[in-house]
Amino acid sequence: MSARELTAQEFLDGAFVANDVFDLRPDYRVLLIVVEGIKGSPSNDASEKLLVQAEASAVQLLSGTAVQDLPHIASWREAYRAFGAKPQRTRNSLEALTRRAEKGLPRINALTDIYNAISVLHQVPIGGEDFDQYRGSPQLVRARGDENFDAVASGEVVMEHPEVGEVVWRDDEGVTCRRWNWRQGRRTGLSDETSTAYFIFDCLDPMTNEELTAAGDALIAALGEMDSDLTTTSRLITRD
Template sequence: MSTTAQLQEVLDGTSIDAAVFELRPDYRALLLAVDGLVPGPSDEASDALLAEAEASARRALAEQKVDTLSHVAAWRQAYQAFGAKPNRTRNSLEALLRRAATGLPRVNRLTDIYNAISVLHQIPLGGEDLSRYSGAPRLVRATGQEPFDTAANGEIVIEHPEPGEVVWCDEEGVTCRRWNWRQGRRTQLQDETTTALFILDALDPLSTEALREAANELSTHLSGLGPDIAIAQHLLGNGQL
């Protein structure tokens, strides 16, 4: 099992390429590395948290459309800036909010928790299996040559991002395409995951304080998923935060 110091060392190696900040100088990412997780199916606690998130989404969307919510709108603009079509490839926050009205999926308690926090705080939030990473996470604008393993029609396929697309990657290839749209199969959370990485994304008008609040609530819920949980955080932004 990793200690908090060991997890912090991994996170300290994370980087964001300057070309990403040229696209969106207001971008910030808060990363959480967690070890000691005890896998388990959805339970009463995770179901209650998802129900709270569904109610929150219904209130938020009672008087306005999902694409006009301030943080959703900011991410749609960010997607357009690197050539993606937000109506075709929706950021993870918008995709969850659109599902919340009819019910969020119940997957397992780890996935349930981070999906609920994403909706409650209206923030894109990705979860991955940190033990499947090769090297530290990096956010870059793609060359178009990087491999991305996904599935199509039930078959494993290797795709490549569009040149200039914003992607998270490690030494083996892309781990998440279009900033926070689709995660790869290699590093995706599994039912047996015990070590996880969570990436919380923020653009203006969401404040860094609000970003930290979301991360702290996520940490609180994750701390209940095992007797010996270790958690480390790392905030990245354009210049000094």
Template sequence: MTEPRRHQDFLDAARVDRAVFALRPDYRALLIAVDGLVPGPSDAGSEALLQGAEAAAGAWLAERQVTELPHVVAWREAYQGFGAKPNRTRNSLEALLRRTPAGLPRVNRLTDIYNAVSVLHRIPLGGEDLTRYQGSPALIRATGDEIFDTASNGETVIEHPEPGEVVWSDDAGVTCRRWNWRQGRRTQLTDDTTSALFILDALAPLTDHALIAAADDLCGHLKRLGPDVTIVRRLLTAGTTGASGPTAGDGRS
């Protein structure tokens, strides 16, 4: 089986639970599976992207507080909807925007690219090592029994989400808590990642057009990270058939 076909099967099995769409019917997730990435440190291209993101965020934040930006407001409301306190556990977009005055982190070119795209398009965007997945991704409301592996003071710690918390998971446990707040260690990107999954989380007022534009931008930058990069993606929305309420809709880049 070719990698694009295998990754398409992986994305075809992805799902968003009806309980999540009941919480936010405007929610959409665009999943992108990428293979053939050549790992590498931050480079001139990723540095230019980060600087552009920092400049754009600086212009927005010169006019209003980060908590007044419409896309941040939407995610703070979503967090409150499942009982999270947005002042204590910030969505990934808000967390990145708050870091821009002092400078976004420089990690490696893969991480730098998706952080910059997240800021530039004002959308929460997560990246994970696809080879570490056990089964396909699912966005669910947790029972509280699921396993989430994280770290504290350099030591591995096993946590459990709160009952009703919105989490991304696979067959082995939670991969990201509170929708897009904190990713687990098991599936985190490393300096050796060659196959990755990216998840773009969208709420109104982000439009479908803006969501696709963000995905296209990300894919354009990812294609320069190796001569044999292949990309497959799938959009999940409410209002389509499926046992858990996911949408069909896929495409290759």
């Protein structure tokens, strides 16, 4: 079933995290947010302001601490090792952005720029996806190894498969993000035609639920500055 046939609430109600993922990290929590009514926009003054703030924040964070020793990044490195990934080779999205922020974050489009900036500012991995491209609700599971993941390599679309036991986000059609929050797939990626976006905030200790909620609120507020007619629906999933 296409996500277009589901309301945002039905989509989120159907989302789940598998028990064997929680077994890896019982402290894992995820905030899922669907934002409807988005109008695509190139990078603009509002997104640029946030990116500049995020770049300055990263410089300050790294002034006396190595990136791998920042508390939230270190926690994700431990999580990657728990399912067999090598974090020095496949960096979680938060680490990749924080490392890049010192020299300048990418300018892609307003929607992507904003969630990248919020990720760095609040030190939480965030994924942004096109709601309408989903088949059914999202699932965070440990991979069998035969699932399809459509990616781009050297400018060409290629079909990959996750490793057995790898933590992946998926829907009814295939994997949408590999290694928890390392690499998003092409099929569900945001585009200039995206009108409903789905955001994933992955959280581990030492981040608190209050800090996680604040990050989600910051994203909603930033998007609201661009368009006041947005509708948002959210759900927090924890082991409890």
